[in-house]
Amino acid sequence: MLCVVRLLQHSFVCLSLLVLLSSLTSAADRPNVLIIMADDCTFSDLPLYGGQNAKTPNIDRLASEGLTFQRAYLCSAMCQPCRAELFTGQYPMRNGCAWNHSASREGTQSLPQHLGKLGYRVGIAGKVHVKPDSAFPFENIGGFDPNCVRNPTQPHDLTDYRSFISRDDKEPFCLVIALVEPHVPWVMGDASQYAPKKIKLPPHIADTPRTRQDFGRYLAEITYMDGQVGEILDALQQSGRDDDTLVLFTSEQGSQFPGCKWTNWDTGVHTALVARWPGRIKAGAQTGALVQYSDVTPTLVEAAGGDPTKGGFDGTSFLQVLTGQSATHREFVYGMHNNVPEGPPYPVRSISDGNWHYIRNLRPDEIYIEKHLMGTQGNGGLNNPYWGTWVWHSQTDPRTYELVKRYTLRPAEQLYHTANDPAEMTNLAGKPEHAKIQRRLSAALDKWMASQGDPGAPQDLLETLKSARELKHRFVPPQAD
DSSP, X not given: OHHHHHXXXXXXXXXXXXXXXXXXXXXXXXXXXXXXXXXXXXXXXXXXXXXXXXXXXXXXXXXXXXXXXXXXXXXXXXXXXXXXXXXXXXXXXXXXXXXXXXXXXXXXXXXHHHHHXXXXXXXXXXXXXXXXTTTOOOEXXXXXXXXXXXXXXXXXXXXXXXXXXXXXXXXXXEEEEEOOTTSSSOOSSOGGGSOGGGOXXXXXXXXXXXXXXXXXXXXXXXXHHHHHXXXXXXXXXXXXXXXXXXXXXXXXXXXSSTTSTTSOSHHHHEEEEEEEOXXXXXXXXXXEEEEEGGGHHHHHHHHTTOOTTSSOOSSOOOHHHHTTSOSOOOSOEEEEEOOTTTSSOXXXXXXXXXXXXXXXXXXXXXXXXXXXXXXXXXXXXXXXXXXXXHXXXXXXXXXXXHHHHHHHOOOSEEEEETTTOTTOOSOOTTOGGGHHHHHHHHHHHHHHXXXXXXXXXXXXXXXXXXXXXXXXXXXXXXXXX
Protein backbone atom coordinates (compact mmCIF):
# COMPACT_ATOMS: atom_id res chain seq x y z
CA MET A 1 0.00 0.00 0.00
CA LEU A 2 2.86 2.35 0.89
CA CYS A 3 4.45 1.67 -2.50
CA VAL A 4 1.17 2.59 -4.22
CA VAL A 5 0.94 5.89 -2.29
CA ARG A 6 4.54 6.77 -3.12
CA LEU A 7 3.93 5.89 -6.76
CA LEU A 8 0.87 8.16 -6.87
CA GLN A 9 2.81 10.97 -5.20
CA HIS A 10 5.63 10.54 -7.70
CA SER A 11 3.14 10.55 -10.60
CA PHE A 12 1.48 13.70 -9.27
CA VAL A 13 4.83 15.49 -8.99
CA CYS A 14 5.79 14.44 -12.52
CA LEU A 15 2.42 15.58 -13.88
CA SER A 16 2.74 18.91 -12.08
CA LEU A 17 6.19 19.43 -13.54
CA LEU A 18 4.91 18.59 -17.02
CA VAL A 19 2.06 21.08 -16.67
CA LEU A 20 4.47 23.74 -15.42
CA LEU A 21 6.93 23.08 -18.23
CA SER A 22 4.10 23.13 -20.74
CA SER A 23 2.87 26.50 -19.51
CA LEU A 24 6.39 27.91 -19.54
CA THR A 25 6.94 26.65 -23.08
CA SER A 26 3.62 28.12 -24.14
CA ALA A 27 4.54 31.49 -22.65
CA ALA A 28 7.96 31.36 -24.26
CA ASP A 29 6.37 30.60 -27.64
CA ARG A 30 4.19 33.70 -27.45
CA PRO A 31 5.94 36.36 -29.50
CA ASN A 32 6.35 40.01 -28.91
CA VAL A 33 4.78 41.88 -31.81
CA LEU A 34 6.21 44.86 -33.68
CA ILE A 35 4.10 46.34 -36.49
CA ILE A 36 5.80 48.94 -38.68
CA MET A 37 3.48 50.89 -40.97
CA ALA A 38 4.36 53.17 -43.84
CA ASP A 39 1.83 55.84 -44.82
CA ASP A 40 0.41 56.10 -48.35
CA CYS A 41 3.00 53.89 -50.06
CA THR A 42 1.88 52.07 -53.20
CA PHE A 43 3.03 48.49 -52.70
CA SER A 44 4.21 48.09 -56.31
CA ASP A 45 6.59 51.06 -55.96
CA LEU A 46 8.69 48.95 -53.58
CA PRO A 47 11.46 46.88 -55.22
CA LEU A 48 10.18 43.88 -53.27
CA TYR A 49 7.02 44.02 -55.42
CA GLY A 50 8.61 44.96 -58.72
CA GLY A 51 9.18 48.70 -58.23
CA GLN A 52 11.93 49.89 -60.57
CA ASN A 53 12.99 53.10 -58.83
CA ALA A 54 12.97 53.24 -55.03
CA LYS A 55 15.96 52.16 -52.94
CA THR A 56 14.79 50.21 -49.87
CA PRO A 57 17.70 48.13 -48.52
CA ASN A 58 16.18 47.69 -45.05
CA ILE A 59 12.78 46.46 -46.20
CA ASP A 60 14.57 44.17 -48.64
CA ARG A 61 16.71 42.83 -45.79
CA LEU A 62 13.62 42.22 -43.66
CA ALA A 63 12.05 40.27 -46.53
CA SER A 64 15.20 38.15 -46.91
CA GLU A 65 14.83 37.19 -43.24
CA GLY A 66 11.10 36.47 -43.35
CA LEU A 67 7.97 35.87 -45.39
CA THR A 68 6.65 38.17 -48.13
CA PHE A 69 2.92 38.15 -48.82
CA GLN A 70 2.33 38.70 -52.52
CA ARG A 71 -1.44 39.11 -52.14
CA ALA A 72 -2.29 41.14 -49.04
CA TYR A 73 -5.16 43.64 -49.17
CA LEU A 74 -7.08 46.20 -47.16
CA CYS A 75 -10.76 47.01 -47.49
CA SER A 76 -10.77 50.79 -47.82
CA ALA A 77 -7.87 52.76 -49.32
CA MET A 78 -8.24 55.64 -46.87
CA CYS A 79 -6.03 56.16 -43.81
CA GLN A 80 -8.57 55.99 -41.01
CA PRO A 81 -10.79 53.13 -42.22
CA CYS A 82 -7.86 50.88 -43.13
CA ARG A 83 -6.18 51.40 -39.75
CA ALA A 84 -9.44 50.70 -37.95
CA GLU A 85 -9.76 47.48 -39.96
CA LEU A 86 -6.21 46.45 -39.10
CA PHE A 87 -6.56 47.08 -35.36
CA THR A 88 -10.11 45.69 -34.90
CA GLY A 89 -10.15 42.73 -37.28
CA GLN A 90 -13.45 44.07 -38.62
CA TYR A 91 -14.52 45.58 -41.94
CA PRO A 92 -15.50 49.28 -42.06
CA MET A 93 -19.24 48.60 -41.97
CA ARG A 94 -18.83 46.44 -38.88
CA ASN A 95 -16.61 48.69 -36.78
CA GLY A 96 -18.32 51.86 -38.01
CA CYS A 97 -15.34 53.66 -39.54
CA ALA A 98 -16.65 53.57 -43.09
CA TRP A 99 -15.61 57.11 -44.06
CA ASN A 100 -12.28 58.88 -43.80
CA HIS A 101 -11.96 61.16 -40.75
CA SER A 102 -14.72 59.28 -38.97
CA ALA A 103 -14.50 56.94 -36.00
CA SER A 104 -15.42 53.45 -34.93
CA ARG A 105 -18.48 52.76 -32.83
CA GLU A 106 -18.35 53.02 -29.08
CA GLY A 107 -17.86 49.53 -27.69
CA THR A 108 -15.61 48.42 -30.54
CA GLN A 109 -12.62 46.43 -29.35
CA SER A 110 -9.16 46.44 -30.87
CA LEU A 111 -5.61 45.20 -30.32
CA PRO A 112 -5.20 46.72 -26.83
CA GLN A 113 -8.24 44.87 -25.49
CA HIS A 114 -7.70 41.61 -27.37
CA LEU A 115 -4.01 41.24 -26.53
CA GLY A 116 -4.35 42.96 -23.15
CA LYS A 117 -6.56 40.08 -21.99
CA LEU A 118 -3.70 37.75 -22.88
CA GLY A 119 -1.17 39.61 -20.75
CA TYR A 120 0.30 41.92 -23.39
CA ARG A 121 1.07 45.59 -23.03
CA VAL A 122 0.05 47.30 -26.24
CA GLY A 123 1.43 50.63 -27.44
CA ILE A 124 1.45 52.85 -30.49
CA ALA A 125 3.98 55.42 -31.70
CA GLY A 126 3.61 57.94 -34.50
CA LYS A 127 0.37 58.42 -36.42
CA VAL A 128 -2.61 57.07 -34.49
CA HIS A 129 -5.55 58.27 -36.61
CA VAL A 130 -8.24 56.05 -35.08
CA LYS A 131 -11.05 57.05 -32.74
CA PRO A 132 -12.59 56.90 -30.18
CA ASP A 133 -9.93 56.44 -27.53
CA SER A 134 -12.19 54.02 -25.65
CA ALA A 135 -12.10 51.66 -28.63
CA PHE A 136 -8.35 52.05 -29.16
CA PRO A 137 -6.79 52.43 -25.68
CA PHE A 138 -3.19 52.12 -26.84
CA GLU A 139 -0.38 53.21 -24.56
CA ASN A 140 1.06 56.24 -26.37
CA ILE A 141 4.78 55.95 -27.07
CA GLY A 142 6.72 59.05 -28.07
CA GLY A 143 9.56 59.60 -30.47
CA PHE A 144 7.78 59.55 -33.83
CA ASP A 145 5.85 62.40 -35.43
CA PRO A 146 2.07 61.81 -35.19
CA ASN A 147 1.30 64.49 -37.80
CA CYS A 148 1.43 63.12 -41.34
CA VAL A 149 1.15 66.54 -43.00
CA ARG A 150 3.87 68.42 -41.13
CA ASN A 151 6.53 70.14 -43.24
CA PRO A 152 9.13 68.95 -42.45
CA THR A 153 8.49 65.81 -40.41
CA GLN A 154 9.81 66.09 -36.87
CA PRO A 155 13.04 64.13 -36.25
CA HIS A 156 12.41 60.73 -34.71
CA ASP A 157 13.89 59.60 -31.40
CA LEU A 158 14.13 55.92 -30.44
CA THR A 159 14.46 56.52 -26.68
CA ASP A 160 10.82 55.79 -25.76
CA TYR A 161 10.71 52.89 -28.20
CA ARG A 162 13.77 51.29 -26.62
CA SER A 163 12.31 51.81 -23.15
CA PHE A 164 8.96 50.26 -24.06
CA ILE A 165 10.33 47.09 -25.61
CA SER A 166 12.84 46.57 -22.79
CA ARG A 167 10.59 47.50 -19.87
CA ASP A 168 9.71 43.97 -18.74
CA ASP A 169 11.18 40.86 -20.34
CA LYS A 170 8.56 38.68 -18.62
CA GLU A 171 5.60 40.54 -20.10
CA PRO A 172 5.18 40.35 -23.90
CA PHE A 173 4.59 43.54 -25.83
CA CYS A 174 2.78 44.59 -28.97
CA LEU A 175 3.90 47.90 -30.46
CA VAL A 176 2.67 49.66 -33.58
CA ILE A 177 5.08 52.20 -35.06
CA ALA A 178 3.07 54.18 -37.60
CA LEU A 179 5.44 56.27 -39.69
CA VAL A 180 4.23 59.29 -41.69
CA GLU A 181 6.18 58.79 -44.91
CA PRO A 182 5.65 58.80 -47.83
CA HIS A 183 2.44 60.74 -47.11
CA VAL A 184 2.32 64.19 -48.74
CA PRO A 185 3.87 66.73 -48.54
CA TRP A 186 6.86 64.96 -50.12
CA VAL A 187 9.63 66.91 -48.41
CA MET A 188 11.75 64.31 -46.62
CA GLY A 189 14.75 62.42 -47.95
CA ASP A 190 17.14 63.24 -50.76
CA ALA A 191 15.25 63.75 -54.02
CA SER A 192 18.55 64.24 -55.88
CA GLN A 193 18.90 60.44 -55.79
CA TYR A 194 16.02 60.27 -58.25
CA ALA A 195 16.74 62.29 -61.36
CA PRO A 196 13.35 62.96 -63.02
CA LYS A 197 14.51 61.93 -66.49
CA LYS A 198 15.74 58.54 -65.24
CA ILE A 199 12.54 57.58 -63.40
CA LYS A 200 10.54 54.69 -64.87
CA LEU A 201 6.94 55.73 -64.35
CA PRO A 202 4.32 53.00 -63.75
CA PRO A 203 1.69 52.51 -66.49
CA HIS A 204 -1.07 54.19 -64.46
CA ILE A 205 0.92 57.44 -64.09
CA ALA A 206 0.89 60.09 -66.86
CA ASP A 207 4.28 61.20 -68.12
CA THR A 208 4.67 64.96 -67.67
CA PRO A 209 7.73 66.90 -66.42
CA ARG A 210 5.95 67.99 -63.22
CA THR A 211 4.80 64.42 -62.54
CA ARG A 212 8.37 63.14 -62.88
CA GLN A 213 9.61 65.80 -60.46
CA ASP A 214 6.96 64.98 -57.87
CA PHE A 215 7.38 61.24 -58.32
CA GLY A 216 11.07 61.66 -57.53
CA ARG A 217 10.20 63.47 -54.29
CA TYR A 218 7.78 60.68 -53.43
CA LEU A 219 10.51 58.08 -54.04
CA ALA A 220 12.88 60.04 -51.79
CA GLU A 221 10.31 59.77 -48.98
CA ILE A 222 10.07 56.01 -49.52
CA THR A 223 13.84 55.77 -49.05
CA TYR A 224 13.65 58.03 -45.98
CA MET A 225 10.93 55.77 -44.56
CA ASP A 226 13.09 52.72 -45.28
CA GLY A 227 15.92 54.30 -43.28
CA GLN A 228 13.61 54.55 -40.27
CA VAL A 229 12.65 50.89 -40.70
CA GLY A 230 16.35 50.02 -40.53
CA GLU A 231 16.90 52.01 -37.34
CA ILE A 232 13.84 50.44 -35.70
CA LEU A 233 14.99 46.91 -36.55
CA ASP A 234 18.55 47.59 -35.42
CA ALA A 235 17.30 48.89 -32.06
CA LEU A 236 15.16 45.77 -31.65
CA GLN A 237 18.22 43.61 -32.25
CA GLN A 238 20.30 45.62 -29.78
CA SER A 239 17.59 45.16 -27.14
CA GLY A 240 17.98 41.39 -27.22
CA ARG A 241 14.27 40.94 -28.07
CA ASP A 242 14.89 40.25 -31.76
CA ASP A 243 14.59 36.47 -31.68
CA ASP A 244 11.28 36.39 -29.80
CA THR A 245 9.52 39.15 -31.75
CA LEU A 246 7.14 38.78 -34.67
CA VAL A 247 7.79 41.78 -36.94
CA LEU A 248 5.22 42.88 -39.51
CA PHE A 249 5.89 45.58 -42.08
CA THR A 250 3.05 46.97 -44.17
CA SER A 251 2.89 49.81 -46.69
CA GLU A 252 -0.73 50.80 -45.93
CA GLN A 253 -2.77 51.94 -48.95
CA GLY A 254 -1.56 53.40 -52.23
CA SER A 255 0.05 56.81 -52.68
CA GLN A 256 -1.79 60.01 -53.45
CA PHE A 257 -1.15 59.71 -57.18
CA PRO A 258 -4.41 59.32 -59.15
CA GLY A 259 -5.60 55.74 -59.31
CA CYS A 260 -4.05 54.68 -56.00
CA LYS A 261 -5.29 56.06 -52.66
CA TRP A 262 -9.04 56.75 -52.54
CA THR A 263 -9.72 54.11 -55.21
CA ASN A 264 -10.44 50.39 -55.41
CA TRP A 265 -7.88 49.64 -58.11
CA ASP A 266 -5.16 47.19 -57.14
CA THR A 267 -2.73 50.09 -56.64
CA GLY A 268 -5.09 51.39 -53.94
CA VAL A 269 -6.18 48.36 -51.91
CA HIS A 270 -3.23 45.99 -52.44
CA THR A 271 -0.66 46.42 -49.66
CA ALA A 272 2.83 45.21 -48.87
CA LEU A 273 3.06 42.74 -46.00
CA VAL A 274 6.30 41.20 -44.73
CA ALA A 275 6.56 39.02 -41.62
CA ARG A 276 9.67 37.93 -39.71
CA TRP A 277 9.61 35.57 -36.72
CA PRO A 278 12.95 33.84 -36.13
CA GLY A 279 12.62 30.11 -35.72
CA ARG A 280 8.96 30.09 -36.75
CA ILE A 281 8.94 31.73 -40.20
CA LYS A 282 11.21 30.47 -42.96
CA ALA A 283 13.68 33.11 -44.12
CA GLY A 284 13.39 34.44 -47.66
CA ALA A 285 10.00 32.80 -48.24
CA GLN A 286 7.08 34.09 -50.28
CA THR A 287 3.40 33.19 -50.23
CA GLY A 288 0.52 33.67 -52.61
CA ALA A 289 -2.00 33.19 -49.80
CA LEU A 290 -4.78 35.77 -50.01
CA VAL A 291 -5.03 37.79 -46.77
CA GLN A 292 -6.66 41.03 -45.66
CA TYR A 293 -6.02 43.62 -42.93
CA SER A 294 -9.00 42.24 -40.99
CA ASP A 295 -7.08 38.96 -40.64
CA VAL A 296 -4.11 40.48 -38.81
CA THR A 297 -5.58 40.92 -35.32
CA PRO A 298 -7.07 37.39 -35.12
CA THR A 299 -3.70 36.06 -36.30
CA LEU A 300 -1.92 37.90 -33.49
CA VAL A 301 -4.51 36.70 -30.98
CA GLU A 302 -3.86 33.08 -31.97
CA ALA A 303 -0.08 33.58 -31.92
CA ALA A 304 -0.49 34.99 -28.39
CA GLY A 305 -2.33 31.88 -27.24
CA GLY A 306 -5.87 33.20 -27.56
CA ASP A 307 -8.91 31.97 -29.47
CA PRO A 308 -9.21 33.86 -32.78
CA THR A 309 -12.83 32.74 -33.24
CA LYS A 310 -14.16 34.60 -30.19
CA GLY A 311 -13.24 38.24 -30.81
CA GLY A 312 -16.14 39.25 -33.04
CA PHE A 313 -13.76 39.40 -35.99
CA ASP A 314 -14.62 39.51 -39.66
CA GLY A 315 -11.13 38.26 -40.43
CA THR A 316 -9.63 34.89 -39.62
CA SER A 317 -6.17 33.87 -38.44
CA PHE A 318 -3.49 33.11 -41.02
CA LEU A 319 -1.04 31.81 -38.42
CA GLN A 320 -0.63 28.55 -40.36
CA VAL A 321 0.47 30.56 -43.40
CA LEU A 322 3.08 32.34 -41.27
CA THR A 323 4.50 29.08 -39.99
CA GLY A 324 4.48 27.38 -43.38
CA GLN A 325 1.74 24.89 -42.52
CA SER A 326 -0.62 26.25 -45.18
CA ALA A 327 -0.16 27.86 -48.59
CA THR A 328 -3.69 29.29 -48.78
CA HIS A 329 -5.99 31.34 -46.57
CA ARG A 330 -9.14 33.01 -47.85
CA GLU A 331 -11.10 32.80 -51.10
CA PHE A 332 -11.83 36.51 -51.56
CA VAL A 333 -10.77 39.93 -50.35
CA TYR A 334 -13.24 42.82 -50.36
CA GLY A 335 -13.11 46.56 -50.90
CA MET A 336 -15.31 49.60 -50.38
CA HIS A 337 -14.93 53.31 -51.07
CA ASN A 338 -17.22 56.32 -50.90
CA ASN A 339 -14.94 59.37 -51.36
CA VAL A 340 -16.52 61.05 -48.32
CA PRO A 341 -15.36 63.58 -47.17
CA GLU A 342 -12.61 63.85 -49.82
CA GLY A 343 -15.08 64.97 -52.49
CA PRO A 344 -18.61 64.36 -53.78
CA PRO A 345 -19.87 60.89 -52.81
CA TYR A 346 -18.74 58.20 -55.22
CA PRO A 347 -19.64 54.74 -53.89
CA VAL A 348 -17.53 51.77 -55.03
CA ARG A 349 -17.44 48.12 -53.98
CA SER A 350 -14.98 45.46 -55.12
CA ILE A 351 -13.86 41.87 -54.73
CA SER A 352 -10.77 39.94 -55.75
CA ASP A 353 -9.72 36.31 -55.69
CA GLY A 354 -6.10 37.34 -56.12
CA ASN A 355 -6.15 36.76 -59.87
CA TRP A 356 -9.36 38.42 -61.01
CA HIS A 357 -10.59 41.75 -59.65
CA TYR A 358 -14.20 42.91 -60.03
CA ILE A 359 -15.11 46.54 -59.26
CA ARG A 360 -18.66 47.89 -59.10
CA ASN A 361 -19.15 51.66 -59.39
CA LEU A 362 -22.57 52.34 -57.89
CA ARG A 363 -22.94 55.81 -59.44
CA PRO A 364 -21.36 55.55 -62.90
CA ASP A 365 -23.50 58.50 -64.01
CA GLU A 366 -21.33 60.77 -61.85
CA ILE A 367 -17.77 61.95 -62.45
CA TYR A 368 -15.14 61.18 -59.85
CA ILE A 369 -13.73 64.29 -58.16
CA GLU A 370 -11.11 64.14 -55.41
CA LYS A 371 -10.38 67.46 -53.74
CA HIS A 372 -6.62 66.90 -53.32
CA LEU A 373 -6.22 67.04 -57.09
CA MET A 374 -7.26 70.68 -56.99
CA GLY A 375 -4.05 72.72 -56.60
CA THR A 376 -5.83 75.74 -55.14
CA GLN A 377 -7.71 73.89 -52.40
CA GLY A 378 -6.51 74.30 -48.83
CA ASN A 379 -2.81 73.89 -48.17
CA GLY A 380 -1.16 73.59 -51.59
CA GLY A 381 1.49 71.26 -50.15
CA LEU A 382 -1.14 68.57 -49.61
CA ASN A 383 -2.52 68.73 -53.13
CA ASN A 384 -1.38 67.42 -56.48
CA PRO A 385 -0.17 70.25 -58.73
CA TYR A 386 0.82 67.75 -61.40
CA TRP A 387 -2.85 66.89 -62.05
CA GLY A 388 -3.30 70.09 -64.01
CA THR A 389 -0.44 69.03 -66.26
CA TRP A 390 -2.24 65.75 -66.93
CA VAL A 391 -5.37 67.60 -68.02
CA TRP A 392 -3.36 70.01 -70.18
CA HIS A 393 -1.26 67.24 -71.68
CA SER A 394 -4.36 65.20 -72.52
CA GLN A 395 -5.16 67.68 -75.29
CA THR A 396 -2.29 66.38 -77.40
CA ASP A 397 -1.35 62.99 -75.93
CA PRO A 398 -3.87 60.13 -76.35
CA ARG A 399 -2.37 58.04 -73.56
CA THR A 400 -2.67 60.87 -71.02
CA TYR A 401 -6.22 61.51 -72.19
CA GLU A 402 -7.11 57.87 -71.52
CA LEU A 403 -5.58 58.06 -68.00
CA VAL A 404 -7.59 61.21 -67.17
CA LYS A 405 -10.73 59.57 -68.55
CA ARG A 406 -10.01 56.34 -66.67
CA TYR A 407 -9.81 58.24 -63.40
CA THR A 408 -12.79 60.58 -63.75
CA LEU A 409 -15.30 58.59 -65.86
CA ARG A 410 -15.88 55.02 -64.77
CA PRO A 411 -18.26 52.36 -66.05
CA ALA A 412 -20.74 50.52 -63.87
CA GLU A 413 -18.55 47.41 -63.82
CA GLN A 414 -14.86 46.76 -64.22
CA LEU A 415 -13.14 43.39 -64.44
CA TYR A 416 -9.39 43.00 -64.51
CA HIS A 417 -7.20 39.94 -64.85
CA THR A 418 -4.77 41.40 -62.34
CA ALA A 419 -2.44 38.42 -62.53
CA ASN A 420 -1.71 39.23 -66.19
CA ASP A 421 -2.49 42.96 -66.09
CA PRO A 422 -1.05 44.20 -62.77
CA ALA A 423 -1.62 47.88 -63.63
CA GLU A 424 -5.26 47.04 -64.43
CA MET A 425 -5.33 49.02 -67.67
CA THR A 426 -7.64 46.70 -69.64
CA ASN A 427 -11.27 46.44 -68.49
CA LEU A 428 -12.67 43.03 -69.42
CA ALA A 429 -16.17 43.55 -67.98
CA GLY A 430 -18.88 42.61 -70.45
CA LYS A 431 -16.63 40.35 -72.51
CA PRO A 432 -18.52 37.10 -73.27
CA GLU A 433 -15.46 34.95 -72.69
CA HIS A 434 -15.18 36.25 -69.12
CA ALA A 435 -18.90 36.34 -68.28
CA LYS A 436 -18.74 33.31 -65.95
CA ILE A 437 -15.91 34.85 -63.91
CA GLN A 438 -17.74 38.18 -63.72
CA ARG A 439 -20.98 36.52 -62.54
CA ARG A 440 -19.10 34.52 -59.88
CA LEU A 441 -17.38 37.58 -58.44
CA SER A 442 -20.49 39.74 -58.66
CA ALA A 443 -22.56 37.17 -56.75
CA ALA A 444 -19.87 36.81 -54.09
CA LEU A 445 -19.72 40.60 -53.70
CA ASP A 446 -23.50 40.75 -53.24
CA LYS A 447 -23.24 38.09 -50.53
CA TRP A 448 -20.53 40.01 -48.68
CA MET A 449 -22.44 43.29 -48.83
CA ALA A 450 -25.53 41.56 -47.42
CA SER A 451 -23.49 40.03 -44.59
CA GLN A 452 -22.20 43.49 -43.67
CA GLY A 453 -25.62 45.15 -43.82
CA ASP A 454 -24.26 47.34 -46.61
CA PRO A 455 -27.09 48.99 -48.59
CA GLY A 456 -24.69 50.27 -51.23
CA ALA A 457 -25.02 53.83 -52.52
CA PRO A 458 -27.32 55.09 -49.69
CA GLN A 459 -24.55 54.21 -47.21
CA ASP A 460 -22.16 56.62 -48.87
CA LEU A 461 -24.02 59.90 -48.72
CA LEU A 462 -23.02 62.96 -46.72
CA GLU A 463 -26.36 62.68 -44.92
CA THR A 464 -25.42 59.17 -43.75
CA LEU A 465 -22.15 60.44 -42.36
CA LYS A 466 -24.04 63.21 -40.55
CA SER A 467 -26.38 60.63 -39.03
CA ALA A 468 -23.41 58.54 -37.97
CA ARG A 469 -21.96 61.54 -36.14
CA GLU A 470 -25.25 62.03 -34.36
CA LEU A 471 -25.05 58.38 -33.31
CA LYS A 472 -21.79 59.22 -31.52
CA HIS A 473 -19.38 57.94 -34.13
CA ARG A 474 -17.38 61.01 -33.09
CA PHE A 475 -16.49 62.53 -36.44
CA VAL A 476 -12.87 63.69 -36.58
CA PRO A 477 -12.20 67.00 -38.39
CA PRO A 478 -10.27 66.41 -41.64
CA GLN A 479 -7.13 68.37 -40.86
CA ALA A 480 -5.11 65.32 -39.87
CA ASP A 481 -4.94 63.52 -43.22
